[in-house]
Amino acid sequence: MELAKRYDHKLVEEGKYQNWKNKGYFTAGDKSKQKFSVVIPPPNVTGKLHIGHAIDNTIQDITCRYKKAKGFDVLYLPGVDHAGIATQAKVDEELKQKGISRFEIGRDEYLKEAFKWKERYSHIIHDQWAKMGLMLDYTRERFTMDEGFNKAVYYVFKTLYDEGLIYQGERIVNYDVKMKTALSNIEVIHKNIDGKFYYFKYRFLDNKDEYLTVATTRPETMFGDTCVVVNPNDERYQKFIGKKVINPANGEAIPLIGDEYVDINFGTGVMKCTPAHDPNDFIIGKKYGLDMPIVINTDGTMSKSLKKYGGLDRFECRELLVKDIEKNGDLIKIEDFKHEVGHSERTDTIVEPILSKQWFIKMKPLTEKLLENQKSKSKVNFVPKRFEKTLIRWMENCEDWCISRQLWWGHRIPVYYQKSTGKILVSDHLPDNSGDWYQDEDVFDTWFSSALWPFATLGWPENTEDFERYYPIDTMVTGYDIIFFWVSRMYFQGLKFTNKAPFKDVVIHGLVRDSKGRKMSKSSGNGIDPLDVIEKYGIDSLRYFLATTASPGFDFRYQEEKVIEASNYLNKIWNSARFILMNIPSDFKVSEINTKKINILDKYILTKLEENIKVITKAMDKYDYGLASSTLYNFVYNDFCSFYLEMSKVSLQNKEEETLNVLLYCLKAILMMIYPFSPFISEEIYLNLPEHKESIMLESYPEYNKKYRFNNLEVVTMLSQIIEKVRNYKSINKISPSASLELAIKTTLDINSIMDYLKRFTFSNEISLISEDQENSTTYSLTNGTLFIKDNINKDELLKSLNEQKEKLLNEVKRSENLLNNKNFLEKAKKEKIELEKQKYIDYKNQLNDILEKISKI
């Protein structure tokens, strides 16, 4: 069969994925083999996959395909995440477009809408997985809200609750006022923004002409102030402690309290205290038993009790209030002020700290277990290592996890309250139909369920066959942006509930940025749609680009030129295959390479190949796909295509049949090594080989084979050196590349075996083996001899070139001399290094003498 002249990605990709899937190659379960398991980090059903998913999935799929080819029973488990707040935001938005609010249609109807959304985007995601060629085992696909998962979530909640690790508490939590839900601390993004610092007069109740100056960034919270605080050591104010001051926002008299929390040097040294809307103020409020009036609602509007301000948006209220205070003469000044303000990770609105009752997980016992495990032999191995530190630091300092969300889309909290008694019951169903019980309205944080992903997907808490066999996960691949959200939580929940770390290796990759290094985002419109790239260059090129450009843990830039480079490379492999297949007779029978029949170049390429297999395999095992692919790239371009393939033309002409076997052997090995990166083109070429299995997916990875390593190949190195020198000589001297020059070689090696190749690739008909140096020639030193090119250029140019060589050699000799005259070097350096240097010195010296002699003769 003959391949087309060009690699056409669309033709190559056509139908292959369906075929693999239909044949069941993606289905795990061969118990005769050792298992290897990977779970896909479940994408949110919020929308289409982006380039960030592509990098994640590419690394996973490469790992899986590599391991499968290495003989493992590989499970790559797919699934999607309901993504509570993110999805609900999208569904809300969609309903809003239709003019519907979720409160109008009610919870049940709303959930139906949300499930429809989920179905729609699951399909899109499936199509994208197929486009990317992921070897996902669809027979085991899961969803974070499927029946089994719901059971797992319930089990986890009940267990933690019964053990006292889950509690309900009244705290200041951050509210996303757009979604009207509480958030966990890590869902709050701190951004440095321009704000204002407002200075107000707080007049004394007993002497209204005197006042304290209080500075605040948030005047609207003043309605909730229940005291003013100064540091008792502050000499300016200590005498006032115990007096009452008037809150300029509402005219109420509040006490002045002394507490060392206040920083004397910050602001005016006087702090207003709003216990219900600030975590620090809350602590002070608790300490002094103050009232904690809530003045801002969960939707960001002001409380109704605030008369004219009631119902206003918090920022409108701020403006109006400041104006009113100014009218009263209590505004001193307004300063510009840069400060950190929390924003919701999902909706980007400024979060509002509000006192409320929420469910929390007590973190300490869980994190302690994790930290302990990370010190033991069963520790999780992070790639790169530094992310282990990131995790540990966070685990050492994290606060209790707020897991309740005031949303509808998610796992509803399995807690029932009895109206008549106020009793609380954890249950997965309504205790009775008396109407006396009602369920908690809230749902869990979406990460509460995702944390169970590595084991709940395998059937846990049932002790299923899959759980027994595939848990723990061998390799977890994810971006550093969700180490806290996801990796840490899977880890401590895994330890808690399965007594094992849920994964062995965690491979962390960076984010894909645009060509200028900016983060990709919808608002700046610089996002790259992987489907566009696939359409233009093919998935094989995109995968190759992603895998080779992404250095573990580091962000990298999307550059179209690099994708083109990948595409050119694949075309190179395609054409090398084309060349080989063109030369194979139709009746050719593939056989094992007969090492007795092969020529020296065959030996050379086999030796090189084996060296490369060794290096590449080692890199693949370490997830160093950058090194693995660049090593293969160099082998393919330099050793295989530019050198061996060209040389093989001579042996093929000479009808050396064994070369065909060598070519095929190399080609197959190359295909297998590029296959995990770019499976479609590899399959296409593979199926065109004279002998092959049903699919490349059933083929094994090349093993390092000592049988194909040969010695005494110096003459091949000499061959390539001579070709290079001659080409260089012609280029510099502006001689046609195909000009025939007179060459003479002085060497102790037997050059008969390379004579044909020399003639063909130097275009020289006269090549002689000599024992004495040749006059009137340009001299090139080779590793094992000397090359003389008979000069037919003018003397000036010759002299120039000789002088250039002289300069170079002088430098080398000087460098070598210095080193060898250095006593310390001779005493302390390794012996081999010294020997090597001595040899070099002699070589350079000889060459230099040759050149000097020639110059003198001219």
Next chain:
RNA sequence: GGACAGUUAGCUCAGCUGGGAGAGCAUCUGUUUGACGUACAGAAGGUCAUAGGUUCGAGCCCUAUACUGUCCACCA
């Protein structure tokens, strides 16, 4: 405020345990070589951020400094 990275050719990045600086793209020159012009052959291009130190020897190890980036953090 704390922590962690990065700084190497015009651009994007490699450089394993310290032994003569690499790739791709871009640039320049040449090529109707029968796999590939998405190619081939060649050239040019770097005081490896700065300053010290350790070492016979430093892009690599140590200490400072500068700049860039990321994460964490309740300073009103």
